Every structure is written in C-alpha cells, then in structure tokens.
Amino acid sequence: xxxxxxxxxxxxxxxxxxxxxxxxxxxxxxxxxxxxxxxxxxxxxxxxxxxxxxxxxxxxxxxxxxxxxxxxxxxxxxxxxxxxxxxxxxxxxxxxxxxxxxxxxxxxxxxxxxxxxxxx
Amino acid sequence: xxxxxxxxxxxxxxxxxxxxxxxxxxxxxxxxxxxxxxxxxxxxxxxxxxxxxxxxxxxxxxxxxxxxxxxxxxxxxxxxxxxxxxxxxxxxxxxxxxxxxxxxxxxxxxx
Numbered sequence: 001x002x003x004x005x006x007x008x009x010x011x012x013x014x015x016x017x018x019x020x021x022x023x024x025x026x027x028x029x030x031x032x033x034x035x036x037x038x039x040x041x042x043x044x045x046x047x048x049x050x051x052x053x054x055x056x057x058x059x060x061x062x063x064x065x066x067x068x069x070x071x072x073x074x075x076x077x078x079x080x081x082x083x084x085x086x087x088x089x090x091x092x093x094x095x096x097x098x099x100x101x102x103x104x105x106x107x108x109x110x111x112x113x114x115x116x117x118x119x120x
Numbered sequence: 121x122x123x124x125x126x127x128x129x130x131x132x133x134x135x136x137x138x139x140x141x142x143x144x145x146x147x148x149x150x151x152x153x154x155x156x157x158x159x160x161x162x163x164x165x166x167x168x169x170x171x172x173x174x175x176x177x178x179x180x181x182x183x184x185x186x187x188x189x190x191x192x193x194x195x196x197x198x199x200x201x202x203x204x205x206x207x208x209x210x211x212x213x214x215x216x217x218x219x220x221x222x223x224x225x226x227x228x229x230x231x
Contacts, residue, residue: 035220037165045157045165045208047220059218062121095164104212106155106170113164 002026002109004096009114012086020114022079022096027109030074033057033099035107036081038092038116048094049081052103064090086118124148124209124223131229132199140226142192142209148221152212154192156185159206168207169194196228204230 008020022034035050049060049070058070069082079096093115097107125143132138142154156169167176169185172192182203184195192211196203209223 044225110164
C-alpha cells in the first residue's frame with residue numbers, strides 16, 4: 001500500500017525550531033519529487049516547499065524562504081522539513097505529498113498531516 | 121506569490137451539474153497544466169484531476185476538467201451527497217524560482 005506518514009509536529013514557542021519527518025512506503029521513493037503543503041486552521045492549502053528525486057531542484061514559498069529547509073534521505077525513504085525561527089503564522093497542519101513525476105507535476109499521494117502550533 | 125481565484129462556494133441538488141471556476145495568470149495557468157484536488161471534511165486532499173482533464177484511477181467520470189487561456193474549470197455532473205467537500209485548483213507558476221500555487225478553494229454544498 002502506498003503510504004506517507006508525517007511526524008514531528010507539536011507545540012513550539014515563537015522563534016524556536018522544529019523538524020518534521022515523512023516516512024514513505026509502497027513506492028520507489030527515489031523516483032519522485034516530494035513536497036510539503038500546509039493548511040492553517042480553517043484556511044486553504046499553501047505549498048511550502050518541494051525537492052526533486054536527487055535533491056538537485058529545491059523550491060520554497062516566499063513565506064518560508066530563509067527559515068525552512070527541505071531535505072530527503074532516499075536510503076531511508078524519508079522526507080524532512082527543518083523549520084527555524086517559527087512564527088505564529090506558521091501554525092498549520094503540514095502535509096507531505098508525492099509528485100506524480102520528478103518535480104513539476106501534480107501531487108498524487110498525500111499523508112494525513114502533522115499539526116504544528118506556534119504559540120507562547 | 122500569487123494565488124488562483126475561485127468562488128468561495130457553490131451548491132446544487134442531487135443530480136444537478138455544478139461548475140467551479142479557477143482564474144490565474146499567464147505565468148501559471150497560462151503556461152502550465154491545471155490540477156484539481158478534493159478535500160472531504162477532516163481528511164487530507166486527494167488528487168481529482170491532473171493535466172487539465174485527466175482523471176486518476178478510481179475517480180468517477182462525473183468529474184471533468186477543462187482549461188482555456190488563463191482560466192480553468194471543474195464540472196461535477198450528477199451531483200451526489202458524497203461530493204460535498206472543498207475543491208482546490210492548482211498549477212505551477214513560472215515566476216522567479218518557480219512555485220506551486222493553489223486556488224482559494226470552493227466549498228461545494230449538496231442541498
């Protein structure tokens with residue numbers, strides 16, 4: 001079964017850091033680009049960051065550029081999001097999503113998300 | 121970074137046809153294909169339409185997509201109660217550094 005499972009969310013104070021993980025199974029992980037998408041409570045979807053199969057292409061939304069870092073470990077079938085200098089507006093459910101191809105296509109598999117709450 | 125514009129809501133009775141519009145610009149919809157996602161209450165988004173009008177395996181043919189210029193639309197024919205959900209269009213944007221842009225979302229209510 002194709003599956004993405006996110007972890008690492010929680011309550012964190014403004015200015016602190018958090019690292020999210022996404023464990024992939026059921027498909028050849030290193031054949032596809034991967035992405036992080038977030039959804040603030042009661043709001044719409046926002047693409048956060050994406051990474052190609054070999055980490056050669058990486059992109060970030062302006063709202064997180066310079067604070068968040070995406071990475072992947074193909075040997076461990078895992079995707080990561082290092083989030084630094086967190087702000088209240090980063091509070092959201094963070095989804096891991098699989099690209100249909102190697103960057104630049106639709107997102108055909110989604111995890112269930114991990115909640116990040118930034119508050120003092 | 122821009123967003124794609126959708127109407128906040130749409131509704132219909134069972135069996136009716138509902139259409140959702142998605143307006144973008146030359147750097148996103150005008151240059152790239154459009155995808156649509158369905159998000160049922162309390163669940164993760166699901167890919168509904170990709171490459172403007174292609175349905176992934178398992179998606180009923182009641183759902184169809186189209187694109188013209190810098191706009192796209194999703195049609196749901198034969199509306200069913202289980203179609204009540206939020207729908208988002210999305211496309212890659214070719215602006216500086218490239219990014220993926222989602223629509224503002226449309227809540228479909230089955231009356």
